[in-house]
Amino acid sequence: MIRIFKIALRNLMRYKRRTLLTSMLITLGLLMVILFSGLAGSFKEMMIGQITDSNLAQMQIHKKGYVSSIDTSPLNLTINQKEYKKIEKTLKENSDVEAYSPRIKLSAMLSNFKETTNIRLNAIDPEKEIQVCPNISERMKFSGGNKPNILLKPGQIIIPAKLAAGLQIKIGDSVVLVANNRDGSVNGLNFTVAGIIETLLGPQGKEGYMHIKDAQSLLRMGKPEIIEIALRIKKFDELDNVYADLEFAMAKLKNKKGKPVFEIHTWEKLSPFSNIAQMIDLMTISMKIIMIAIVLISILNVMMMSVYERVREIGTMSAIGTAPSKIMGLFLAEGLALGLISTLAGNIIGIFGIYILNIYKIRYAFGRMDNLLLSPTISFSELAWVSAIILVVSVFATLQPAYKASRMEPVDALGHV
Amino acid sequence: MALVQIDNVSKIYQTGEVQVKALQDVTLSIGKASFVTFVGPSGSGKTTMLNIIGCLDQPTKGKIFVGNAQVGTFNRRQRAAFRGHTLGFIFQAFNLFQVLTTYENVEYPLVMIKNESISKRKEKVLKVLESVGMLDQKDKFPDQLSGGQKQRVAVARALVTQPKLVLADEPTANLDKKSAVNVIRLMRDMRDKFNTTFIFSTHDPGVMEEAEVIHTLEDGRLVSGSRKNNVGEI
Structure with a gap:
């Protein structure tokens, strides 16, 4: 031959x-x-x-049914402390999970004391968020062009660039956020604009950022609750396998009726870029x-x-x-x-x-x-x-x-x- | 003892409704180490006869033995193997591989048919090239050689596997008279040297003179019996 x-x-x-x-x-x-x-x-x-490293994260966990009604940012599908602990335990048991970060998604009215507009916000724990979305600060502009050690402190807000331009808001300005809580009552808080964030593809790419504790106060949550948990895994190539493992684990967390309480999605299900x-x-x-x-x-x-x-x-x-x-x-x-x-x-x-x-x-x-x-x-x-x-x-x-x-x-x- | 025994062989070609009787009831035998020619006009059956002896074609009727093998019954693969191991061929148009050098052309049957080692191949190729006087042309391609030289290479290729029988269909038809006689004499010398039987066809009287046994064909029939040069009709 x-x-x-x-x-x-x-x-x-x-x-x-x-x-x-x-x-x-x-x-x-x-x-x-x-x-x-x-x-x-x-x-x-x-x-x-x-998308995954600066905004959406690789996977997200929500209360069952949240993603199908994500456009209205429902506040009744929250994850309470007890549930969060259960999820946290499951995530810690999975060696492929690198980091996770709790978030609250909300809609609010933003005012510069002259004009008002609506804004979608992502309330985060800055220290945990940076581990899940390591490039998040790349999209942000801060005072003097310097990136702070901590992305966001309580009382600060980062607003989308288009919105800042529309309302002529600059870094350091004071703004007011007014939001409806779950019961329908209204609450408002003052914030200082700590940064401006560039828009990204997809609905979640137009969100502003605030501290999670501020969101819990604004929404008058008696006990701390969250809306979603963002996840980052160690090897992105293993996404499908890790997703399958976590989906299986989440399915085990059931309510009294024996039905699964949580849902998990990869970025592909959450972003139009997929x-x-x-x-x-x-x-x-x-x-x-x-x-x-x-x-x-x-x-x-x-x-x-x-x-x-x-x-x-x-x-x-x-x-x-x-x-x-x-x-x-x-x-x-x-x-x-x-x-x-x-x-x-x-x-x-x-x-x-x-x-x-x-x-x-x-x-x-x-x-x-x-x-x-x-x-x-x-x-x-x-x-x-x-x-x-x-x-x-x-x-x-x-x-x-x-x-x-x-x-x-x-x-x-x-x-x- | 005969190397080739042809018994009552006929070959009929069917073209539509037309039948062409290329060979009709031919019977003859060819001895070992003989130097034989088939002669006759175009369409007399010379090429058909050589093709049948050479296992390139099969008779419609009759038996043909080469050595001890009845070659008319062979299948396609057996015919190919028999040709490769027992026969050598020389063609009118030389049929050298244009992309191969003289050396590679002669080496080809040893590589593709005999599966011999490089050292054995080299030894055999150089020996046979020297025998045909083409050793100094071994690195040339066919288009760098004259007609006579090409046919010498073809003779070397036919002999390199040391076949029992070499068949040559009009080997001198594309050569000038001098080259033609030289090639036929070379073939006869090779017969003497390697003890190989040579059967060739020709219609050139000058070339016929060189053959030892002449069989004349006309309209597919062996018409005049066999004649041995310098011996008279037999």
């Missing part, structure tokens, strides 16, 4: 023009896939990172299919032409006693070698292309976010997977021409003009 492969390789080297043209086509297809996968993957990862991420995956798959079609047609075409052009050669091979299986093996080996050469070239050029893209940093805007930096990367497994597909397709495309060559009658082939 090694001998046949060597002969196949030699044949390809000697039929230079044909080999070069086909290889170039396959290499170009592979290059496109690598660059597209690298860029699209980078964009996707960066956006997911933005649909965009799916579209990116779909486009990547489409690119791969196009590339596979290019490889398939190129090799099929070149091998068919090769068999047609080499009818007399095949006749000679057969006449002097080459077994049909070896003739077939030779053509299959040529197809495989063509695929190998092209894959190798495509991978080298593709990796070089990714390197170049990383040198000439690509910045872009997405939605209201601008100056986003793309750092395209491609994993070894992705390269290996795409390469394997090309090699399989190369052999597959060669099957028919190779079979045809092996079935030629030497007398007919020798008489071919």
Whole structure:
């Protein structure tokens, strides 16, 4: 077999023009896939990172039914202290969980003493929140441009940039928050604007931030309650597995009627970007299919032409006693070698292309976010997977021409003009 | 003892409703280490005869033995194996592999058919190239060789596996007169050196002169019996 492969390789080297043209086509297809996968993957990862590390967190736990009515920020689906302790115990038992942070989501009216508007707020424990969303401060602007040690102190509020611009609120200004509590009564508190936060994709990307203790006071919660628990796990790649474990654990926490009390969701269920991420995956798959079609047609075409052009050669091979299986093996080996050469070239050029893209940093805007930096990367497994597909397709495309060559009658082939 | 025994062999080609009798009831035997030619006009059945002896085609009727094997009953794979191990071929159009050098062309059957080691291959290839006088051309590609040189390489390729029988269909048809005679003499020398039987076809009287046994075919029939050069008709 090694001998046949060597002969196949030699044949390809000697039929230079044909080999070069086909290889170039396959290499170009592979290059496109690598660059597209690298860029699209980078964009996707960066956006997911933005969403999970600076706002949404990787997973969230709520009282059952909260997510389906999330738009109204219901205050009756809260998690009390006793329930929080139970969840906390479950989370501590799971070694994959890195950090968790309690939150209260609320809607309120924001006033600068001249104008009033509505605002959605995320009340957080700053010390715990920074462990769950380590990049949260990247979206925030603070007084003098310096990031404080503690993101937010009681009595402070961070408001969305668009809202601050609309109401002409600056860092250090005083504002009033007025909110309805669960019973329908109204309460108001004064706050100092500690920072401005940039808007992010999705409804939760337009939220302001306040201290969780302030929210509990504003909402007149007699005993501390929360709305959600945000989670961060140690390995993001393990998200689905950890989610399955936690979902199973949460399902065990039941009410007196024996029904589950809590629900857990990954960021994919909570952010509209998951649909965009799916579209990116779909486009990547489409690119791969196009590339596979290019490889398939190129090799099929070149091998068919090769068999047609080499009818007399095949006749000679057969006449002097080459077994049909070896003739077939030779053509299959040529197809495989063509695929190998092209894959190798495509991978080298593709990796070089990714390197170049990383040198000439690509910045872009997405939605209201601008100056986003793309750092395209491609994993070894992705390269290996795409390469394997090309090699399989190369052999597959060669099957028919190779079979045809092996079935030629030497007398007919020798008489071919 | 005969190396090739042909008993009452016929070959009929069917093209639509038209039947072409390429060979009709041919019976003959060819001895070991003989130097035999089939002669006759175009369409007389020379190529068909060589194809049948060479297991490239099968007779419609009759039996054909090469050595002890009745080759007419072989299947496709058996025919290929038999050709590879027992026969050598020389073609009118040389049929060298254009992308291979002289050395590689001669080496080809040893790689693809005999599966021999590199050292054995090298020894055999160099020996046979030296025998045909092409050792100094071993690194050239076919398109760098003259017609006569190409056919010498073809002779070397046919002989490198040390076959019992070499079949050559019009091996001199594409050569000038001088080269043609040289190639036939080379084949005869090789017969003497390797004790291999050579059967070739030709319609060139100059080449016929070089054969030791001449079989004449006309319309698929062996018409004039066999004649041995310098011996007279037999």
